[in-house]
Amino acid sequence: MFTKKSMKRTLSLALGLSLFLAACGNGDSASSEEDVTLTYSIWDAIQEPGMQAIADAFEEENPGIKVNVEVTPWEQYWTKLESSAQGGSMPDVFWMHSNEIANYSEGNVLMDLSETFESSENVKLDQFPEDLVELYSADGELLGVPKDYDTIGLWYNKSLFDEAGIEYPDEDWTWDDLLVAAQELTDEEAGVYGVLAPLNRQEGYHNFIYQNDGYVISEDKTESGFRKDETVDAVQWYADLSVKHGVSPTQNQFADNSNLTFFQSGRGAMAFFGSWMTAEMANNEYTAENVDVAPLPQGEKQATIFNGLANSVAENTKYPQEAQKFVEFLSSEKAMKLQGENGSAIPALEGIDTTFNEAYPEFNTQIFTDQMESGVIKPYTNQTTRWENIENEQLIPVFAGEKSAKEVAEDIADQVEDILADE
The missing domain is CATH 3.40.190.10 (Periplasmic binding protein-like II)
Structure with a gap:
């Protein structure tokens, strides 16, 4: 049987052979x-x-x-x-x-x-x-x-916060603070949502898994964190922003308009974006004038994927x-x-990262460098893409409100651990 693992080995051998032949005489x-x-x-x-x-x-x-x-x-x-x-x-x-x-x-x-x-x-x-x-x-x-x-930050629309009379997010914000503010900022008639929470790992629920004392992959890279209640509860909390509380667009809505589209058109009061999106915010006329960034709200502890x-x-x-x-x-x-x-x-x-902050005086990008103190390296193994795809596919019905995170957790864990064992 020609498995994915054997395909990878074949690719590696093919690459190695072609490179060896190409390198002959090029030393x-x-x-x-x-x-x-x-x-x-x-x-x-x-x-x-x-x-x-x-x-x-x-x-x-x-x-x-x-x-x-x-x-x-x-x-x-x-x-x-x-x-x-x-x-x-x-x-x-x-x-x-x-x-x-x-x-x-x-x-x-x-x-x-x-x-x-x-x-x-x-x-x-x-x-x-x-x-x-x-x-x-x-x-x-x-x-x-x-x-x-x-690292990942909580970007927010200052204009929408000002109109609602709500104080801007800060380093003391918790998950509860985020939800309360999102509920106050959501205006269904105007098509404005309090927070944008698409099915996204690095900029989304992975951060909250680690904030809740869970993990995605164990340190020895042999076990899935979806066997832990802390992991499952964090995923459900994030999904509930849409399916239970209605303060985030549905996944069907995100299929038509990305979270960036919502945010840059003033239809999202808060959103989770990585530091690599800063230039995008600065280059867009609306966000350059109306938004800023704060640390992620914290759960049991502070954590951000880096x-x-x-x-x-x-x-x-x-x-x-x-x-x-x-x-x-x-x-x-x-x-x-x-x-x-x-x-x-x-x-x-080391020591040069602050030059990035100086490039964007309009935003509080200092939070990105400060958050490295609580940074968690993006979960990875030799087969990252394979188990990420499993995780994503299994969570689609959760983010559609058709199943709970608990109902799919065992299947995710079993399939991910099969991949880890195959490594």
């Missing part, structure tokens, strides 16, 4: 007398200006090395990267995501950057969040260097020395400052 960089052009592949057009500023600074310090910043939308990015890996023509340097690192950690697809950073005089790995360094490492190899980190991207290098790059030099520069204080000052993302380098 040396081009002569330093020749101009070298590196491709830096990313997926976020909003971050392109910041990445281009970094590339320009690198080129200025390194005459003879050019960097082409190539933007491919998320929907096509991974298909294109997989295809280029199989064809032995990957970009030299590119963004890596926590959901995908396991697919590229086998088969000699990614360059081991351990020695590059062990010998670096400018950048040390202990200057980055330890969980992110671990996330992008495998079998003692460093396969990606943290580029940024993100995640982060990494910069990786193709094992078969024609220019290994130049590519390593560029990824080291990407991780440097100078490049991280450019990333923050351009408002691209929160720099992962």
Whole structure:
């Protein structure tokens, strides 16, 4: 039987073989007398200006090395990267995501950057969040260097709060405070909802699971948290914002209009969005004028999911020395400052993250960096996407009000644990 696991192994072997064949004869960089052009592949057009500023600074310090910043939308990015890996023509340097690192950690697809950073005089790995360094490492190899980190905030419409005479959310807010405010802010006749709570993990119910002393995946990555009452109760509380209390649109309504559409049209008083959405809020005329961001309301404790991207290098790059030099520069204080000052993302380098806050004086983005004190790394295993899909599918009837979280919890746990055991 050709299982998903065997398919993954076959892909890894295919990638490894194609890269080995493509790498033959490419072991040396081009002569330093020749101009070298590196491709830096990313997926976020909003971050392109910041990445281009970094590339320009690198080129200025390194005459003879050019960097082409190539933007491919998320929907096509991974298909294109997989295809280029199989064809032995990957970009030299590119963004890596926590959901995908396991697919590229086998088969000699990614360059081991351990020695590059062990010998670096400018950048040390202990200057980055330890969980992110671990996330992008495998079998003692460093396969990606943290580029940024993100946390989740409670975005709110100041105008709607002012009209209702309600004080803005702050660090003392609890789940009850959120619900009470949402009930007061909901205006069915005007089509305005107090809070936007779609079926969403990272920006939604996963945060509240950890706030309720539950978990999604156990630390040893063998058990599902859906066997715990704390996990199930948190999911139900979040789903009830829509199905019980009616302070959030239904999932059918979200199918027609995203939570961002609701929020940017003034039809949602509160919403949960990650720090990566800050530029989107700033670039929209309505939200730039009317909204701000506060810490997440807390349950039994405060907690927020955090995640982060990494910069990786193709094992078969024609220019290994130049590519390593560029990824080291990407991780440097100078490049991280450019990333923050351009408002691209929160720099992962210790002490530089505040530059992101300074890029958006109109918003209280300080809460994103402050919340790292209670940050929980986005749940991941070698098969993250598989068990996330199971979780999502099983929770659809819960968010439709057809079943309770308790009724589907055992099925989620059984199926997720089968995947974990298969790893």
